[in-house]
Amino acid sequence: MVVRVTENMKYNTSLYSLFNVQSKYNEVLEKLSTQKQINRPSDDPLGMMEILNLRTLKNSLTQYQKNIENARGWLNLTESKLDGAKEIVNRASEIAIAQANATASADTRRVAAQTVQQLIDELFTLANAKYGDSYLFSGSRTDTVPFLHDSLPATYDEPKGSPDNVFDGTVSGGGIYTGAKNNTYVIRIVNGGTLNEATYQLSLDGGKTWGAIKDDLDGGTISLQDGLTLTFVDSGSNRLAAGDLFYLNAYAAGNYRGDDGSLYVDVGRGATVSYNISGEKAFAGRDGGVDIFQTLADLKTALNSNDQPGIAAKIDSLRAAYDQLTLYQAKVGNIVNRLDMAKSNLQDLEQNTDELLSLREDADVAQLATQLAMKEVALKASYATAAKIGANTILDFMK
Amino acid sequence: MSIGSLLNTAKDSILSYQLAMDLTGANIANVNTPGYTRQRVIFTSQGKVDVGSLRVQVGVDVALVERLYNQYLDNQLAGQYQMWGYAQVKSDVLSRIEGIFEEGEGGPLDVLNKFWDAWSALSANPQGQVERENVLAQAENLTAALQQLDGDLTNLVKDLGDNVNQVVEEINSYISQIADLNVKIGSYAVDRGETNLLKDKRFDLLTKLSELLDVNYVEDSRGAINIFLRDGRPLVTGGDAWGVAVKQTQAETMGDIVYRDNPTISLKEAMVEGKKGKLAALYEVGESMVPAYRQKLDDLAFTLTEVINAQHRQGFDGYGNGGGDFFITNQGARDFSVAQAVMADAKRIAASSTVLGDGDNARLISNLKDSLVMAGGLATFNSFYTTLIGQVGRDVLDGKNNLNHQESLKEQFTNMREATSGVSLDEEMMNLIRFQMAYNASGRLVTTVNQLLETLMEMAK
Numbered sequence: 001m002v003v004r005v006t007e008n009m010k011y012n013t014s015l016y017s018l019f020n021v022q023s024k025y026n027e028v029l030e031k032l033s034t035q036k037q038i039n040r041p042s043d044d045p046l047g048m049m050e051i052l053n054l055r056t057l058k059n060s061l062t063q064y065q066k067n068i069e070n071a072r073g074w075l076n077l078t079e080s081k082l083d084g085a086k087e088i089v090n091r092a093s094e095i096a097i098a099q100a101n102a103t104a105s106a107d108t109r110r111v112a113a114q115t116v117q118q119l120i121d122e123l124f125t126l127a128n129a130k131y132g133d134s135y136l137f138s139g140s141r142t143d144t145v146p147f148l149h150d151s152l153p154a155t156y157d158e159p160k161g162s163p164d165n166v167f168d169g170t171v172s173g174g175g176i177y178t179g180a181k182n183n184t185y186v187i188r189i190v191n192g193g194t195l196n197e198a199t200y201q202l203s204l205d206g207g208k209t210w211g212a213i214k215d216d217l218d219g220g221t222i223s224l225q226d227g228l229t230l231t232f233v234d235s236g237s238n239r240l241a242a243g244d245l246f247y248l249n250a251y252a253a254g255n256y257r258g259d260d261g262s263l264y265v266d267v268g269r270g271a272t273v274s275y276n277i278s279g280e281k282a283f284a285g286r287d288g289g290v291d292i293f294q295t296l297a298d299l300k301t302a303l304n305s306n307d308q309p310g311i312a313a314k315i316d317s318l319r320a321a322y323d324q325l326t327l328y329q330a331k332v333g334n335i336v337n338r339l340d341m342a343k344s345n346l347q348d349l350e351q352n353t354d355e356l357l358s359l360r361e362d363a364d365v366a367q368l369a370t371q372l373a374m375k376e377v378a379l380k381a382s383y384a385t386a387a388k389i390g391a392n393t394i395l396d397f398m399k
Numbered sequence: 400m401s402i403g404s405l406l407n408t409a410k411d412s413i414l415s416y417q418l419a420m421d422l423t424g425a426n427i428a429n430v431n432t433p434g435y436t437r438q439r440v441i442f443t444s445q446g447k448v449d450v451g452s453l454r455v456q457v458g459v460d461v462a463l464v465e466r467l468y469n470q471y472l473d474n475q476l477a478g479q480y481q482m483w484g485y486a487q488v489k490s491d492v493l494s495r496i497e498g499i500f501e502e503g504e505g506g507p508l509d510v511l512n513k514f515w516d517a518w519s520a521l522s523a524n525p526q527g528q529v530e531r532e533n534v535l536a537q538a539e540n541l542t543a544a545l546q547q548l549d550g551d552l553t554n555l556v557k558d559l560g561d562n563v564n565q566v567v568e569e570i571n572s573y574i575s576q577i578a579d580l581n582v583k584i585g586s587y588a589v590d591r592g593e594t595n596l597l598k599d600k601r602f603d604l605l606t607k608l609s610e611l612l613d614v615n616y617v618e619d620s621r622g623a624i625n626i627f628l629r630d631g632r633p634l635v636t637g638g639d640a641w642g643v644a645v646k647q648t649q650a651e652t653m654g655d656i657v658y659r660d661n662p663t664i665s666l667k668e669a670m671v672e673g674k675k676g677k678l679a680a681l682y683e684v685g686e687s688m689v690p691a692y693r694q695k696l697d698d699l700a701f702t703l704t705e706v707i708n709a710q711h712r713q714g715f716d717g718y719g720n721g722g723g724d725f726f727i728t729n730q731g732a733r734d735f736s737v738a739q740a741v742m743a744d745a746k747r748i749a750a751s752s753t754v755l756g757d758g759d760n761a762r763l764i765s766n767l768k769d770s771l772v773m774a775g776g777l778a779t780f781n782s783f784y785t786t787l788i789g790q791v792g793r794d795v796l797d798g799k800n801n802l803n804h805q806e807s808l809k810e811q812f813t814n815m816r817e818a819t820s821g822v823s824l825d826e827e828m829m830n831l832i833r834f835q836m837a838y839n840a841s842g843r844l845v846t847t848v849n850q851l852l853e854t855l856m857e858m859a860k
Contacts, residue, residue, distance in 0.1 A: 006821030041792025049789035133526035206753025
């Protein structure tokens with residue numbers, strides 16, 4: 001079949017294929033100049049999704065590593081503070097051993113008592129140390145100084161209401177705290193109204209978990225736990241409203257004002273590590289350990305009163321205190337190991353992610369350069385063809 | 400037969416070939432005119448002369464100036480223009496949308512990641528004012544990014560609405576011109592080629608109209624082209640153009656299309672359902688695809704608000720108050736924002752899970768990045784948004800591929816039409832030689848007749 005080939009056909013066909021080659025040439029050129037295989041989602045929608053997912057993954061891997069760095073900093077400081085405390089206990093042991101000796105006199109013991117006081121002060125500084133804005137050893141109450149200078153009997157702070165509370169009556173605590181540990185009780189009003197109408201929930205752990213809804217506010221006094229009560233007096237104007245919060249901090253006997261709460265850090269997806277050592281366990285000796293502050297204070301008293309058996313009796317306690325600190329130092333070491341392992345895993349993962357990302361995203365320059373050369377040839381051929389349009393016509397032969 | 404009639408024959412011949420050369424000239428001149436259809440002269444012999452007992456046909460006349468076209472190809476081409484117009488606009492608009500979704504520094508995914516990181520950092524230092532302010536700053540970036548994206552899409556739909564108005568004006572202009580041409584073409588009782596140029600012009604208008612919307616057309620016995628929509632409603636009948644107009648129905652939609660003179664009849668459905676022509680593409684992107692994208696953004700905003708608020712309410716702020724709302728939204732992405740109380744005071748961020756000032760609630764909020772709360776429990780916030788970008792990318796790619804396909808089909812159909820109707824300079828040149836030879840021969844005929852006459856005159860001396 002003979003097809004009439006007209007001028008416009010020649011021109012259109014040539015132009016169409018020229019544009020075709022040019023756009024392919026430009027595609028390669030763009031990849032080369034951006035050094036990216038995928039420059040927009042439509043270049044490769046699935047590839048783009050993979051890249052974005054990998055970027056999200058990489059971002060969280062970076063964040064986990066930052067979390068670990070932060071926890072490592074905290075633990076390093078904890079470790080050095082515990083080490084310092086051990087040193088102090090060691091020196092106190094030496095003093096106790098020396099002064100328990102029959103050769104020691106009332107005078108040497110008085111001088112030694114002053115040294116022990118210095119050791120106690122040093123220990124306070126160590127145990128009340130901060131990392132950033134947070135106290136190292138106050139459990140989850142990171143904004144509370146963990147240790148007081150004086151040991152107190154079991155007590156509680158007067159209950160406080162939240163600033164947002166509607167209730168403008170008074171609330172007061174009562175009873176004697178019999179708990180073994182420091183605790184924070186939180187009352188949350190579920191349904192507001194008069195004391196008769198109102199219902200509430202009690203939390204025994206500072207507000208993390210809540211008990212059943214109760215309505216025994218009628219008399220104004222409710223029992224918390226461990227001997228404490230809370231008494232509401234309605235002013236008659238602004239009554240209890242849903243969401244009103246009241247909390248009461250109760251302290252067991254001793255000088256510790258923190259709690260035994262844990263601080264958690266995420267070191268991977270769904271992997272959480274508790275990284276703090278509560279002063280309650282390491283220094284205050286609750287849970288059946290040694291109260292190091294009390295032991296040092298007792299040593300000082302015994303020295304001052306020239307009580308040789310009393311001094312001798314503290315030698316064992318101090319050894320136990322030393323072991324206790326060593327134990328928590330070892331725990332710190334375990335946590336650090338765990339974090340280091342997690343970090344090395346994260347680094348491996350991040351490297352893998354980087355490689356995958358690069359594989360998906362980065363242009364293969366050698367391959368692209370070859371492609372570019374090929375497209376260039378095609379482009380030149382197209383130009384050469386385009387320039388030939390109309391070069392051969394019958395006009396050349398009509399003279 | 401007389402010598403005088405021989406002279407007449409020569410004259411007819413000269414005039415005919417002159418016309419033929421005129422037409423060749425016209426073809427050459429219009430080699431690049433869009434829509435031009437080549438023309439050729441159909442010669443016919445004329446007159447009868449008795450020579451003795453013989454009756455001979457002599458002389459030549461132009462019976463017709465023929466316009467060379469193939470109705471079937473013309474129909475195909477007009478149909479292809481509809482497909483191409485649709486593919487072109489869809490691909491163009493989707494590429495713009497892809498630009499809007501361009502993900503980089505400050506894009507929704509980037510700020511979403513930074514948002515989670517900010518919570519993680521706050522959990523490590525819940526007392527830190529800097530960390531609290533950073534959570535607020537990242538939350539604001541996140542709400543701004545989603546709002547911006549939604550706003551850009553809304554503006555795009557407004558632009559598409561403006562485009563619809565322009566297209567409707569063009570439609571009205573084309574159909575009234577076609578109706579005028581119908582009248583002019585119909586006014587010739589016998590058509591010997593006088594309407595050829597008018598028909599060219601009409602065909603050009605028809606392809607332009609086809610680019611815009613889905614139409615069918617038929618040529619009636621009087622040569623008029625009648626144009627109908629899919630549902631049979633007319634746009635052009637003979638000399639009448641049925642003008643159309645945009646009728647705004649409600650805000651945020653692109654409106655309906657109705658007859659200018661009868662706004663109760665909705666034409667939009669018939670114009671767009673065939674997915675042909677620019678108009679259909681504008682409506683499809685503006686009323687179906689963009690709203691689907693925006694719905695996803697709204698889903699994201701609503702779920703972020705719901706899930707983060709739920710966890711935020713579990714915690715306690717820096718004052719010992721129970722946590723309130725963190726995000727607020729009523730309509731989705733367009734009014735997604737950080738709650739006023741938190742915005743005014745960073746200490747209001749409920750970072751603690753107890754009243755004691757720990758950072759565990761912030762940690763739990765940062766963990767929400769991994770919870771499968773989107774798409775019916777199948778996706779995280781990040782993967783949901785990533786999938787949206789993937790979907791946009793796929794839509795754009797489909798649009799581009801379709802455009803490439805339709806472009807090459809259009810190219811093919813155009814060439815097929817050109818093969819019949821286009822001008823070939825080589826052909827015209829050869830015609831020119833042919834006609835020139837005939838013209839020269841006719842001239843020689845006149846000279847010969849002249850000599851005959853002179854011979855006669857000499858005889859009469």
